[in-house]
Amino acid sequence: MCRANITVGYGTTNDSVRHCVWSLRRLLSPNYAVSSVMSDALIKEPWTATCALLVIPGGADLGYCQSLNGEGNRRINQYISRGGAYLGFCAGGYYGSKRCEFEVGKGKMEVVGNRELAFFPDICRGLAYPGFVYNSEAGARAVRLQVNKEALPDGQNDLDSQFNSYYNGGGVFVNGEKHANRTIEILASYTEPLRVESGKGSAAIVYCKVGEGGVVLTGPHPELVKQK
Amino acid sequence: MNRQVDIPGYAKLVDTLANDDKQRTIFLKACLKKLGLRVSESEELIPSLSSLHLTAFNCATLSCLLNSWKGLMANENSGSAELLCENDTFSLRRQAMVPSDQVSNPSDVLKTQDNSTNTEQTRDFSPESDGTSDLNKVAKKIILHEKELPANKETPFFNHHAYYTNLKLYNQGHQDDVQFGQHLLYGEVVTSTSTLLEK
Numbered sequence: 147m148c149r150a151n152i153t154v155g156y157g158t159t160n161d162s163v164r165h166c167v168w169s170l171r172r173l174l175s176p177n178y179a180v181s182s183v184m185s186d187a188l189i190k191e192p193w194t195a196t197c198a199l200l201v202i203p204g205g206a207d208l209g210y211c212q213s214l215n216g217e218g219n220r221r222i223n224q225y226i227s228r229g230g231a232y233l234g235f236c237a238g239g240y241y242g243s244k245r246c247e248f249e250v251g252k253g254k255m256e257v258v259g260n261r262e263l264a265f266f267p268d269i270c271r272g273l274a275y276p277g278f279v280y281n282s283e284a285g286a287r288a289v290r291l292q293v294n295k296e297a298l299p300d301g302q303n304d305l306d307s308q309f310n311s312y313y314n315g316g317g318v319f320v321n322g323e324k325h326a327n328r329t330i331e332i333l334a335s336y337t338e339p340l341r342v343e344s345g346k347g348s349a350a351i352v353y354c355k356v357g358e359g360g361v362v363l364t365g366p367h368p369e370l371v372k373q374k
Numbered sequence: 375m376n377r378q379v380d381i382p383g384y385a386k387l388v389d390t391l392a393n394d395d396k397q398r399t400i401f402l403k404a405c406l407k408k409l410g411l412r413v414s415e416s417e418e419l420i421p422s423l424s425s426l427h428l429t430a431f432n433c434a435t436l437s438c439l440l441n442s443w444k445g446l447m448a449n450e451n452s453g454s455a456e457l458l459c460e461n462d463t464f465s466l467r468r469q470a471m472v473p474s475d476q477v478s479n480p481s482d483v484l485k486t487q488d489n490s491t492n493t494e495q496t497r498d499f500s501p502e503s504d505g506t507s508d509l510n511k512v513a514k515k516i517i518l519h520e521k522e523l524p525a526n527k528e529t530p531f532f533n534h535h536a537y538y539t540n541l542k543l544y545n546q547g548h549q550d551d552v553q554f555g556q557h558l559l560y561g562e563v564v565t566s567t568s569t570l571l572e573k
Contacts, residue, residue, distance in 0.1 A: 150411075154527035164530045171563075173403055177412045181424050184528060199411060231409040283381055288390040298404040305404065309397035310390050333405060353408055360409045368402045372391035 150178045150199040155185030157209015157237065159281065166203045166235065169369040174199075185213040194225040202238030204314075204367060206280070208257055210241045219262040227357030232265065236316040239363040242354075243270035243319065249278075265354045265361040267325055271342045272317030274350070274365050289313040289366050290337045291350055297331040308337065312372065316365030318342060322349025329355040333362065424562040425515045426464075427524050429534055431541060431556045436520045439557065440466075456513070462570060465513040469521060514570070516559070524560075531562055 152166045163182055171180045178198055187193060188200075200222065202210060214222070226232050232242065240246040240257075244264035249255040249272065272278075277285030288310040295302060311334075322332045323346040334351040336344075351368070354361040391398070403413045430436050447466075449456045457464040517524075523534040541555050548554075564570060 154525075154530075158527060160526055160530050163527055167530070169402070173399070173406060173413050174411065175414055177414065179423060182528060182530070184525070199406075199409065231411065233405070233409065283384065286381075286384075286387060288387055288394075293401060297408075298401075299407045302400060302404050304396075305400045306397050309401060310394040311398060312387075312391055333408070334401070351405070353405075362405050362409060368398055368405070370391070371398075372388055372395055 148178050148198040149196050150174055150180045150201065151183045151193060151197050152180065152201040152203060153185050153188065153210075154182045154203075155209070155213050157185075157207065157213065158203050158205040162204035162235070162237075165367075165370050166201055169371050170199075170201065172371075185210070185218065188214065188221060189218045194221070194228075194230065197225065197230060199231045199233060200225065202232070202234040202241055203369075204236040204238070206257075207237040207241040207246060207261075210237065211259075211261070215262055223263060223356075226265070226359035226361060229358040231359055232356075232361040234361070234363045235367055235369055236314070236364060239319075239365055240270045240272065240317055242266060242361060242363045243268065243317075245269045246317075247271045248317065249273060265356055266319055266330070266352055266363055267354075268322075268345075269320040270317040270363070270365070271320050271344065272315060272365070274316055274318045274336060274340050274342065274344075275313060275338075276341050278315035283314070286312065286314040289350070291334040291366065292337050293334050294332050297333050297353065311366040311368050312370040313366040316350075316367070318344040318365055319349035319352045319363065321345035321347065322352060323347030334368075336365070423512065423514065423564065425517050426559055426561040426564065427517050427519060427529060427534070429519045429523055429538075429558050429560070431538055433520055433522075435556070436518060440518070457516075462565075463513045465515045467515060467517050469517055469519050514561075514565070529560060529562065532560055534558070534560070 150170055152163060152170070154163050167180055167182060174180055183193065222232065234242040240248060241261055242263050243261060243266040245260050245268070246257060247269050248257040250258060273285070275285070275287060275289065277287070279285055290308055291311050292308050293305060295305065295307065298305070318336060318340055320343070322335070326332055331353045332347065332349045332351070333353050336348040336350045340348055350366055351362065351364045354363070406413050428436065430439070443457055446457050446459065447455045448458055453468045455466045457466055523538065526533055537558065544554070
């Protein structure tokens with residue numbers, strides 16, 4: 147059976163992993179087995195053969211750099227180029243972009259640097275909206291997203307043009323509209339004024355074609371399930 | 375996500391998100407389809423099986439356990455083997471936490487991983503042709519924790535460290551029952567536990 151692998155390890159939060167597993171199991175079962183894998187396994191085990199989707203959940207992307215820079219990213223890149231799929235939520239979105247600029251000028255919160263995967267060819271810059279505190283809901287909010295239906299597969303007749311998504315600390319994909327072409331597509335945009343400079347557009351969720359594979363990177367958390 | 379989190383406006387946040395949960399789901403499904411995945415269209419929630427984690431109060435006893443299963447093993451190769459049972463086939467995998475040159479006492483039932491092999495396996499992730507799975511035919515994966523207990527993130531719904539800490543306390547008060555709970559096979563989503571254990 148093919149698997150959707152959700153990466154866990156240094157940098158991920160327990161809650162993010164649980165939400166990812168729960169949310170994706172609901173949508174991908176029984177076609178795929180959804181499970182968590184330690185980041186070490188991405189380097190040491192032959193995971194690509196049975197992996198249909200690699201998920202990098204929320205947390206802190208510096209932890210992902212520490213675990214996966216070099217050999218880990220080389221394998222991920224190769225897996226995607228050969229037809230794999232990558233889904234990066236929030237920290238996974240920063241991690242999958244060419245450069246991460248998080249809380250620039252904010253002392254110890256600042257995280258700035260180039261990233262090896264560079265699926266999105268520009269900066270992922272945060273905070274899109276203020277108030278983020280690590281391991282806390284203090285900065286959590288509902289953000290209203292404008293959906294780009296043209297970029298989504300046909301048949302989404304029930305999908306409204308806007309919906310609210312959970313947000314906590316994610317970034318905006320800078321110059322999303324400038325990069326939009328055959329290989330980069332904006333799937334959703336922020337509608338409310340952003341706290342950081344976003345260049346052309348306010349891309350919240352992007353799709354990037356990479357070789358024979360595809361990547362979706364998000365600033366907010368569309369995988370977070372909230373029910374009454 | 376908990377409506378009782380003590381942050382002003384949090385209950386309203388949860389309500390706002392809950393009201394849009396259907397739209398969120400449709401959008402996320404569309405993203406998954408964009409990535410080429412086959413999403414479930416059914417309203418029935420059928421969770422997929424998770425890996426099983428085999429641990430022991432004393433990690434060294436796992437080697438003895440594996441030796442006792444030797445007669446049932448098949449397809450032994452680098453770091454894995456199959457255990458053929460009456461109902462289920464179990465795919466045994468060594469915990470990929472320690473490089474092979476650091477394993478001080480490897481079990482001779484499972485060979486240590488050959489790190490010199492570097493061939494990329496061909497990609498094949500075709501599901502069953504009718505999209506269903508007979509769970510009895512699916513090999514159940516068991517990860518052998520011979521060196522370290524699973525990290526919390528590996529089993530986010532069960533804390534192995536807490537379990538064995540409490541077991542140790544229990545053993546101190548019940549010297550005549552020290553075999554209780556010495557081995558644990560944990561799985562988040564499993565088939566019938568009685569079938570798994572008895573057959």
